[in-house]
Amino acid sequence: MTAKIIDGKAIAARIRSEVKQAVEKRAAEGKTAPGLATVLVGDNPASEVYVRNKQKACAEVGINSFGHNLPANSTQQEVESLVRQLSADPKVNGILVQLPLPGHLDEEKVLTAIDLAKDVDGFHPVNIGRLAQKGREPMFVPCTPAGCMVLLEEAGAQISGANAVVLGRSNIVGMPVALLLVKANATVTIVHSRTKDIPSVLRSADIIIAAIGQPEFVKKDWVKSGAYVIDVGINQKEDPTAKRGYRLVGDVAFDEVSEVAAAITPVPGGVGPMTIAMLLRNTLHAAELADQA
Numbered sequence: 001m002t003a004k005i006i007d008g009k010a011i012a013a014r015i016r017s018e019v020k021q022a023v024e025k026r027a028a029e030g031k032t033a034p035g036l037a038t039v040l041v042g043d044n045p046a047s048e049v050y051v052r053n054k055q056k057a058c059a060e061v062g063i064n065s066f067g068h069n070l071p072a073n074s075t076q077q078e079v080e081s082l083v084r085q086l087s088a089d090p091k092v093n094g095i096l097v098q099l100p101l102p103g104h105l106d107e108e109k110v111l112t113a114i115d116l117a118k119d120v121d122g123f124h125p126v127n128i129g130r131l132a133q134k135g136r137e138p139m140f141v142p143c144t145p146a147g148c149m150v151l152l153e154e155a156g157a158q159i160s161g162a163n164a165v166v167l168g169r170s171n172i173v174g175m176p177v178a179l180l181l182v183k184a185n186a187t188v189t190i191v192h193s194r195t196k197d198i199p200s201v202l203r204s205a206d207i208i209i210a211a212i213g214q215p216e217f218v219k220k221d222w223v224k225s226g227a228y229v230i231d232v233g234i235n236q237k238e239d240p241t242a243k244r245g246y247r248l249v250g251d252v253a254f255d256e257v258s259e260v261a262a263a264i265t266p267v268p269g270g271v272g273p274m275t276i277a278m279l280l281r282n283t284l285h286a287a288e289l290a291d292q293a
Helices: 008-028 045-061 076-088 107-112 125-132 143-155 174-183 198-202 272-292
Strands: 035-041 064-070 094-097 163-167 187-191 207-210 228-231 235-238 246-249
Touching: 008 045, 008 143, 008 272, 035 045, 035 076, 035 272, 045 064, 045 272, 064 076, 076 094, 076 107, 094 272, 107 125, 125 174, 143 174, 143 228, 143 272, 163 174, 163 198, 174 187, 174 207, 187 198
Parallel strands: 035 064, 035 094, 163 187, 163 207, 207 228
Antiparallel strands: 235 246
16 A cells, blocks of 8 residues: 655644634734744754744734843743743743753753643643643644644544554653553553554554654564554765755655555654644644733
């Protein structure tokens, strides 16, 4: 069989269009535009690119963005103080602290300083705690995991009752997406560096979420026929034929796994575009919550 390619670009574009229309409707009703504040500590080149892309996406849908850059040697007090100021600012509906933070900073304390109603990244410990509890709902769900769930639904995956395997246990993707799958009534196994015989675990999976950070790690004979595969990984692989000397690949060996999977996300063009789309949707939701306050 040949897998259906799950077009994250197209799905994300539709979500962004829906957000833009909702923002325009707010303006027509005399309501303020949603506002997103980004906090970047240090000069990590990848983080700088991510933040610029988020600010550009905000401009395209009519969301105001407020960029705040702090030096890498900023103190814990300075970072937390900025976050609290933004939490108190009525023009700011959402606050995004770009991770990772420099090693000397306590990430949890910084995230806890965000007003829960402005936690559009969904990483506040209370939001994650609610995600983990039966019968509780977080105010916001982390963007990349939320995007993974949308892609599964768009592809037609039957999540309830499925065996799902998540590769990776990071706070940003692996753990939250596992919790979302449990919430959707899947039976979930989390695979990590200490898991014994990873291929045999994967072979039982109806759904695979790969977020392990190893290029083309998941092979064809590890995947059962008809599985749904969401590839969160983005890795550089040397390729002398490519203009830059490398090409981007995911955590799944795309060409070979496509021969057995029912549906699969490409890299790039799969999960990546969804992350920003879900951030925009969360920021709009935060503005709607502020209207009701």
